[in-house]
Amino acid sequence: xxxxxxxxxxxxxxxxxxxxxxxxxxxxxxxxxxxxxxxxxxxxxxxxxxxxxxxxxxxxxxxxxxxxxxxxxxxxxxxxxxxxxxxxxxxxxxxxxxxxxxxxxxxxxxxxxxxxx
Amino acid sequence: xxxxxxxxxxxxxxxxxxxxxxxxxxxxxxxxxxxxxxxxxxxxxxxxxxxxxxxxxxxxxxxxxxxxxxxxxxxxxxxxxxxxxxxxxxxxxxxxxxxxxxxxxxxxxxxx
Numbered sequence: 001x002x003x004x005x006x007x008x009x010x011x012x013x014x015x016x017x018x019x020x021x022x023x024x025x026x027x028x029x030x031x032x033x034x035x036x037x038x039x040x041x042x043x044x045x046x047x048x049x050x051x052x053x054x055x056x057x058x059x060x061x062x063x064x065x066x067x068x069x070x071x072x073x074x075x076x077x078x079x080x081x082x083x084x085x086x087x088x089x090x091x092x093x094x095x096x097x098x099x100x101x102x103x104x105x106x107x108x109x110x111x112x113x114x115x116x117x
Numbered sequence: 118x119x120x121x122x123x124x125x126x127x128x129x130x131x132x133x134x135x136x137x138x139x140x141x142x143x144x145x146x147x148x149x150x151x152x153x154x155x156x157x158x159x160x161x162x163x164x165x166x167x168x169x170x171x172x173x174x175x176x177x178x179x180x181x182x183x184x185x186x187x188x189x190x191x192x193x194x195x196x197x198x199x200x201x202x203x204x205x206x207x208x209x210x211x212x213x214x215x216x217x218x219x220x221x222x223x224x225x226x227x228x229x
Binding site: 043050091108 | 219223
């Protein structure tokens with residue numbers, strides 16, 4: 001079974017609209033972290049936002065927020081007021097376990113978001 | 118602005134040749150990761166080190182791939198011999214706390 005599922009291979013959104021990118025995850029660990037990364041056409045991986053499994057509030061970073069629904073194992077990314085520069089691949093990822101230091105991430109297949117003017 | 122650096126950025130080689138990719142993690146980060154990105158498989162974790170010790174290399178083909186961290190400022194990923202199916206973008210990332218990993222720009226490898 002896939003650990004990270006992103007069900008939207010591609011999305012077209014009108015500029016200035018809000019966007020929700022879906023992500024569901026599968027883990028039996030109690031301690032885990034969820035991440036979103038953006039990969040523009042240049043190929044770099046840009047960190048957007050992080051949510052820890054014990055965080056009670058949804059994470060926010062500027063125009064990005066993470067809609068964390070633990071019981072549903074869902075960690076959707078919400079981009080408010082989309083911009084043309086938001087066009088990119090978006091990856092959801094999970095870190096399992098509570099070992100000291102950072103641990104390897106498992107990535108979803110990604111969603112290709114295209115913002116239209 | 119601290120960044121992870123990777124060299125080379127692009128590499129074209131012929132099947133059977135040895136390939137070495139290098140990564141300089143962000144100073145102070147205690148964990149270094151190698152990921153591979155292909156169209157078919159997406160982003161996969163190959164191996165990672167903590168405090169220079171290999172922690173997990175289960176994602177790496179052992180017969181031809183090797184990863185080392187000779188010192189705190191250098192991590193290497195070697196493929197010998199290389200095969201066309203190794204063509205991919207190889208990312209190095211480093212991290213310290215669990216909240217974030219910083220990715221390098223990647224090495225785009227093409228094996229002919």
